Amino acid sequence: MTDLRLRSLSSSPKPVMKKAVDGYSVATIPAPQTHHLLIRLLYVTSAILSISCLAYVGGRGRAPLPDAYALCSRSGAHIYTVDPAYPRAQCMVVQGSHIVDVGVIDEVHRRWESSVLAIEAAIKRSHPKPRLVTKFIESGSIIVPGISDSHAHMLEYGASRLIPLESARSAKAATALVRQFILSDEDIKQDPLKFVEGWGWDHTKWADKAFPTAAILDSDPIVRQHRVILEAKDGHAIWVNSKVLEDISPLPENVEGGVICISGVLLDNAQFLVRVPPPTYRDLEKRFQLVVDDAISYGLTSIHDAGFDPRSLEFFKLLAEKEKLPIRIYGMTHFDENTEYWGDKIKPIIGAANGRFTARSVKIFADGKSSSLPKLTSLRCHPGALRSGGAALHEPYADNPSTRGFMRIDQEVLTTTIHRFLRDGWQTNVHAVGDRANTLVIDAFESALEGINVTALRPRLEHAQIVTHPDMARIAKLGVIASVQPTHAISDMYFAEDRLGPERVKSLYAFRDIIDYGARFTLGSDAPVETVNPLSGFFAAITRLAPDGTSPHGPGGWFPEQRLTREEALKGMTLDPAWASFTENILGSITPGKRADFVVLSKDIMTIPENEILHTKVLATAIDGRPVYGRI
Numbered sequence: 001m002t003d004l005r006l007r008s009l010s011s012s013p014k015p016v017m018k019k020a021v022d023g024y025s026v027a028t029i030p031a032p033q034t035h036h037l038l039i040r041l042l043y044v045t046s047a048i049l050s051i052s053c054l055a056y057v058g059g060r061g062r063a064p065l066p067d068a069y070a071l072c073s074r075s076g077a078h079i080y081t082v083d084p085a086y087p088r089a090q091c092m093v094v095q096g097s098h099i100v101d102v103g104v105i106d107e108v109h110r111r112w113e114s115s116v117l118a119i120e121a122a123i124k125r126s127h128p129k130p131r132l133v134t135k136f137i138e139s140g141s142i143i144v145p146g147i148s149d150s151h152a153h154m155l156e157y158g159a160s161r162l163i164p165l166e167s168a169r170s171a172k173a174a175t176a177l178v179r180q181f182i183l184s185d186e187d188i189k190q191d192p193l194k195f196v197e198g199w200g201w202d203h204t205k206w207a208d209k210a211f212p213t214a215a216i217l218d219s220d221p222i223v224r225q226h227r228v229i230l231e232a233k234d235g236h237a238i239w240v241n242s243k244v245l246e247d248i249s250p251l252p253e254n255v256e257g258g259v260i261c262i263s264g265v266l267l268d269n270a271q272f273l274v275r276v277p278p279p280t281y282r283d284l285e286k287r288f289q290l291v292v293d294d295a296i297s298y299g300l301t302s303i304h305d306a307g308f309d310p311r312s313l314e315f316f317k318l319l320a321e322k323e324k325l326p327i328r329i330y331g332m333t334h335f336d337e338n339t340e341y342w343g344d345k346i347k348p349i350i351g352a353a354n355g356r357f358t359a360r361s362v363k364i365f366a367d368g369k370s371s372s373l374p375k376l377t378s379l380r381c382h383p384g385a386l387r388s389g390g391a392a393l394h395e396p397y398a399d400n401p402s403t404r405g406f407m408r409i410d411q412e413v414l415t416t417t418i419h420r421f422l423r424d425g426w427q428t429n430v431h432a433v434g435d436r437a438n439t440l441v442i443d444a445f446e447s448a449l450e451g452i453n454v455t456a457l458r459p460r461l462e463h464a465q466i467v468t469h470p471d472m473a474r475i476a477k478l479g480v481i482a483s484v485q486p487t488h489a490i491s492d493m494y495f496a497e498d499r500l501g502p503e504r505v506k507s508l509y510a511f512r513d514i515i516d517y518g519a520r521f522t523l524g525s526d527a528p529v530e531t532v533n534p535l536s537g538f539f540a541a542i543t544r545l546a547p548d549g550t551s552p553h554g555p556g557g558w559f560p561e562q563r564l565t566r567e568e569a570l571k572g573m574t575l576d577p578a579w580a581s582f583t584e585n586i587l588g589s590i591t592p593g594k595r596a597d598f599v600v601l602s603k604d605i606m607t608i609p610e611n612e613i614l615h616t617k618v619l620a621t622a623i624d625g626r627p628v629y630g631r632i
C-alpha cells in the first residue's frame with residue numbers, strides 16, 4: 001500500500017498533555033477561540049519552513065502541491081467548516097499537516113504576507129518572498145471536514161468486498177462469483193486447501209427468497225473442490241458446501257442458540273461448528289487494502305472500528321508501527337465476557353503513528369449480535385425452528401409474543417465489567433439494540449458514573465436503536481454518547497412496525513427525540529452490514545427515505561419528525577465523531593490549529609435537492625493536508 005503521508009512538520013501547535021481527573025492523559029491543543037495568536041505563531045514557523053523547503057509532492061504523482069497552500073472557492077464561502085465560530089469560509093490555508101487560517105481570499109493572503117514580512121524583518125535576510133500558492137475548487141463543489149464513520153468493521157468490510165456476493169440475484173449467480181474468485185485468487189491457487197471465504201449474500205433479495213444449499217455450490221466443478229464458507233449479509237448465517245459439511249460430520253442434533261439446516265446453512269451459534277483457520281497476515285492485508293480504497297474514495301478520513309479481536313489489534317498495531325496507515329483508525333477492542341478481564345493489564349494506545357492510530361476503548365455486547373433489527377421470520381430453515389436472540393426488549397415482540405429477546409451477558413457481569421473498564425480509564429462502548437438492553441446498560445453507566453467526570457470517560461451506546469423516553473433523558477443527563485446508524489433505519493423501516501407494534505416503533509431510530517433531550521450523538525454505518533459510503537448515512541438521516549425516494553410513510557420519509565437537519569447530519573459525521581474519540585481539539589472541523597483533514601465534494605450537499613445528494617462525488621480526500629484520494 002502506498003503511504004502518501006509525509007512526516008509532520010514542527011509547525012503544528014504542540015499538544016499539551018493534560019492530566020485528566022481519572023488519571024490518564026488527554027492531549028489537547030489551544031482552543032480555536034484563541035486562534036489569532038496561534039495563527040501568528042504558525043505563520044512564523046510556516047514562513048521559515050517555506051523558505052527552506054519549498055514544495056512537497058502531493059497526490060498520486062501529479063503536480064507538486066506546495067507545503068503551504070490556500071484552497072479557495074472562486075464563488076464565495078463554499079467551505080463548510082463545522083466550526084460554530086466561523087461556519088462558512090471562502091478559503092482555508094494549509095501549512096504542512098495543519099490548517100493555519102480560514103477566511104476570505106484577500107484576508108488570508110494579507111495575513112500570510114504580513115506574517116512573512118515580519119519574519120523576514122526578524123531574521124534580516126533577503127530570501128525571495130515565499131508566495132502562498134492558491135488552489136481553487138471546481139465551481140459548484142464544496143469543502144467539508146474529513147468525514148468519520150463512528151461504527152464500522154473494517155476488516156470484515158474488506159472481507160465482504162473479496163467476492164461481491166451482495167450483487168448476486170440468486171444462489172446460482174452467487175456460486176458463479178465464487179468460481180470466478182477461486183480462478184483469480186493467487187493465494188488459493190498456491191494453497192488449494194485454503195478456505196474460500198465470502199460475505200454478503202442476501203436471500204431476501206432473491207426471487208425464491210429461500211435459503212441457498214450446499215448442492216448449489218457443489219454443482220460447480222471448480223467450487224466443489226474447495227472448502228467454501230459464505231456468510232450472510234446480516235452475519236447470522238453461513239452457507240457452506242459439502243466439503244465443509246463433511247468436515248463437521250456427524251452433525252449434532254441441536255446447537256444451543258443456533259440452528260442447523262442440513263441442506264447447507266448454519267444459523268447463529270451453529271456457525272461455530274465450522275472451524276476456519278485464522279486469517280493470515282496476507283489475508284488481512286488484502287482486506288485492509290479493500291476497505292481503505294473504498295473508504296478514502298467516499299471521503300472518509302477516520303473510522304471507528306467497532307470490534308478489534310486480538311488478531312486484528314496486532315495487525316493494526318503493526319501497521320501503525322510501520323507508519324502504514326493511510327487513514328485514521330480509532331479502535332474499540334472487543335471484550336469477550338467468557339474470557340479474563342484485561343482492562344488493568346493492557347495499556348490504551350492513544351494517537352500512535354502520528355495521530356493515526358488509537359485503541360483506547362472497549363466494546364462490550366449487551367444484547368443480540370445483530371445490529372439492524374433482526375428479521376426473525378426469515379431466519380428459519382424449516383417451520384418451527386425460529387432463530388433465538390435478537391434485541392432484548394422490555395415487552396415481547398409484537399409478531400412473536402413468546403419472546404422478548406435476550407441479553408447476551410448476565411446483568412451482574414455487565415455491570416461489574418462496565419464499572420471496571422471505566423475505572424481503569426477505558427472508554428466503554430456497549431452494543432445495545434433493544435430497549436431493555438439500553439435500560440440495563442444505562443443503569444450500569446449511571447451507577448458507575450456517579451461523581452465521575454464524564455467528559456474524561458465519554459461512554460458510548462453503540463446502536464442505541466430502541467430507547468424509551470426516560471432513557472433518552474438519562475443518556476442526556478449522564479453525558480453518554482448515542483452512536484447511531486441512520487442507514488439501519490432505512491433497512492428496517494418496512495418491517496419494524498410488525499416486529500415492535502405501532503407505539504413502540506416510535507422509539508426506534510428516534511434520532512430527533514434523542515437530540516431534543518440534549519444527548520450527544522455520533523453517526524456511523526455499521527459496514528459491512530450497510531454501505532460504508534457516508535453520503536448514504538447523510539441522506540438517510542435527513543430524509544428517512546430509501547435511496548429511491550420511498551418509505552412506508554410515503555415520499556416525506558418514515559417518521560419524518562425524526563429527520564435530522566443537514567447541519568446536524570454533517571456535524572454527526574465530523575465534529576461529533578471527533579468528540580466521541582477524544583479528538584475534538586485536533587479533528588472534526590476546519591479550524592486553524594487542527595489537522596488538515598478535509599473532503600472536496602462535487603455538489604453542495606447542504607443546499608442541493610435531496611434527490612441529488614446520492615449523485616454527489618468525492619473529488620478529493622485529504623489527510624494531514626495531503627490528498628490520499630483524488631487531487632487538489
Ligand SMILES: [Zn+2]
Pocket residue numbers: 151152153306371526
Ligand atoms: Zn457493528
